[in-house]
Amino acid sequence: MASINFAAAQHALVPDETVLECLERNGHEIPFSCRTGVCLSCMMRLRCGTPPRASLDGLRQGQIEQGYFLPCVCRPEETGEDLEIEAPTDAELFGRAVVSELAPLSAAVCRLRLRTSVPLFYHAGQFINLRRGDGLMRAYSLASVPRLDDTLELHIKRLGGGKMSNWIHEELEPGTALDIQGPNGECYYIGGEAARPLLLIGNGTGLAPLYGIARDALAHGHTGQIHLFHGSRTAKGLYYRDELNALAQAHENFHYTACLSGEEAEARAANGAREGRAEAVALAEHDKLAGWGIYLCGYPPMVKTAKKLAFLAGAELANILADPYEMQDLRRLPRD
Ligand SMILES: Cc1cc2nc3c(=O)[nH]c(=O)nc-3n(C[C@H](O)[C@H](O)[C@H](O)COP(=O)(O)OP(=O)(O)OC[C@H]3O[C@@H](n4cnc5c(N)ncnc54)[C@H](O)[C@@H]3O)c2cc1C
Incomplete structure (x- = not known):
């Protein structure tokens, strides 16, 4: 059975286990959200080894070339290869953004506008991960358009018992700084086919x-x-x-x-x-x-x-x- 090397310790995987599950079982706290390879909250980096293809889907080519992979959908038993991995530093993944506006759009949805310290190069329709001070992180889609809007716009729905969405609706205030990671995802307008319905x-x-x-x-x-x-x-x-x-x-x-x-x-x-x-x-x-x-x-x-x-x-x-x-x-x- 394959094993992973992380933070100077070797951990053997049990059958069908993902890298994320193995790290959690061994007491490591790794940020995560969807656990299905969509939100990229848990992204880590390889120092050595080849990850299964499924753990690279959804990443940009540049991220793959830098060794990033998604531990929540990475089952090393598929390749049988040991992996040496590390957590990326904050500086590598995160930027800062300040809340510039919070406004209700309906009873359950609010609009959050963020101003970034350096411009974020993104396509409308991609998503970013928002991280608050205690490390809680969630993905939110961008409603703003770079060439039209000078802030990032997100629409947040409040969910019963939802940690991040309730915090945003009830406690977050203009002026607060948050960490953002992204942009992520490939769901955006592709030019060059102007007549396509x-x-x-x-x-x-x-x-x-x-x-x-x-x-x-x-x-x-x-x-x-x-x-x-x-x-x-x-x-x-x-x-x-x-x-x-x-x-x-x-x-x-x-x-x-x-x-x-x-x-x-x-x-x-x-x-x-x-x-x-x-x-x-x-x-x-x-x-x-x-x-x-x-x-x-x-x-x-x-x-x-x-x-x-x-x-x-x-x-x-x-x-x-x-x-x-x-x-x-x-x-x-x-x-x-
Ligand atoms: C790519 C991507 C883009 C996303 N974009 C957006 C976005 O633009 N706007 C947005 O609001 N969210 C978006 N999400 C979802 C978002 O990331 C969070 O999962 C969501 O805000 C809930 O987080 P939370 O911390 O409030 O809830 P959590 O603390 O994570 O828990 C979710 C809680 O809500 C409950 N729950 C789950 N689904 C429902 C439901 N349908 N109705 C009622 N209760 C439910 C769960 O049982 C749980 O109690 C996106 C997710 C992904 C992966």
């Missing part, structure tokens, strides 16, 4: 990256049709409606559809929303997607279903970009 589907705060991607595409002079579907169970979960309607007014190729899956017909009509989940409404309306660019963000089961439906409707897998909001310890509760 785009389908953007998100639920909850999955709207954040889609709002950024849509504005980025329009700012790049995208001429193809852009259809954004935002889903929520209840009307109070639909936010940024004025902003999205204004975008549709200003650009004839941008179309916004609100979808409600849990409201009665009257409430839907009052909100000008369509009935059903965003992915179902979107795919019923657009069922021939060969050559389209597809963007899917938010609740992981929605992203999974929408990806399958888009593929069945003819979208090429390489043109389907997705950011599932993987969270710790998903509760079996209805979403709003």
